[in-house]
Amino acid sequence: MLINIDINELVKNKLTADEFVLAELISEKNYEILNSYLDLYSREEYMAILDSLCKKRMIEGYSDHTDVKDITVRSIFTKILTKGDFFDELLQTFPSSVIRPDGTRDYLRTAPTKSRQKYATITKNKLVIHEHILECLQYEVALRRKEGKLSYMQRIPNWLATEGWKAYEDRIKEDLTTTTDLGYGNKLE
Numbered sequence: 001m002l003i004n005i006d007i008n009e010l011v012k013n014k015l016t017a018d019e020f021v022l023a024e025l026i027s028e029k030n031y032e033i034l035n036s037y038l039d040l041y042s043r044e045e046y047m048a049i050l051d052s053l054c055k056k057r058m059i060e061g062y063s064d065h066t067d068v069k070d071i072t073v074r075s076i077f078t079k080i081l082t083k084g085d086f087f088d089e090l091l092q093t094f095p096s097s098v099i100r101p102d103g104t105r106d107y108l109r110t111a112p113t114k115s116r117q118k119y120a121t122i123t124k125n126k127l128v129i130h131e132h133i134l135e136c137l138q139y140e141v142a143l144r145r146k147e148g149k150l151s152y153m154q155r156i157p158n159w160l161a162t163e164g165w166k167a168y169e170d171r172i173k174e175d176l177t178t179t180t181d182l183g184y185g186n187k188l189e
Contacts, residue, residue, distance in 0.1 A: 006128045009080055019053050020080075022046075026059065027073040034068055079127075086123060086130035087116040091156070093137055098151050111157045118160045136165035139172050 005020055015023075025034040038046045050071070053059045058077040061070050097107045123129040144150040154164055 004124065004126070006132075008132075009128050013058075013080060014056065015058070016049075016052075018049050019056075019058070022049055023053055023058050023073050023077050026068065026071050027078060029069075031069055038068070085116070085120065085125060086127065086134075087119045090119060090130070090134060090137065091115075093134060093141070094156050094159075095141060095150065095153055098153055100151050106155075108153060108155045110155050115156050115160055118157070122160065122163075133165045136168045136172065140165070140168045143168070143171075 003021060003024055005017055009015075010017065010020060021037065022034070025031075025037065041049070047064065050059070050062050054062050057074055059071050059073050061072050091109060091112065094109060096109050097105055100106050123133065141150070141153075144153060153159075154162070158164075
C-alpha cells in the first residue's frame, strides 16, 4: 500500500508521519496493514501515538483497552484526506481566453475530457494537492496580469502536461520570505 504524505499538511496540523499513517489506515479501515504497522512498535509507543491523535482531536473512541476497529477518525482529519474531482474548480480559475501578441483570440480551456483525466492522475484526487496547484495557478495568473504577459499563458492541456504550476512554487515561497523592497539600494530589514 502506498500512502502519500504532504509534509506541509503535517506541519500545519502538527502531526507526525506516524500519527498520519495510523489515522489514514484507521480511516481506510485497513486493519491488516494497521496491525502489521503497529507490530513495529511496543504497546506503549503506539498507545502514545494514539493518545496524541486523540488529544489533537483527530480520532475518537480510543481508550487504553480499545480495539483499533472501534476507533474512528474525526472530520478534522478527513478534511486532510478529502478526495474528489477538483478539475471543475481548476477550470473556473484558469483563464478562458487571451489575446495573443498577434492580436488573435485564443481559447485556453481546450480538451476538457483529456485535461480532466490528466488532472485526476496528477492530483490523485486529493484535496491537498489540488489546493497547492490552484494556489500556484492563481499566483501565475495574477503575476502574468501584473506584468502584462497573460497573452503567453499556455492552454490547459499543455499547462498540465508540462506541470506549469511548478515554475511558480519557488516564487511563491520566495515572495513570502523576501523583505520589503523600498527601491534600489534601500531595504527594510
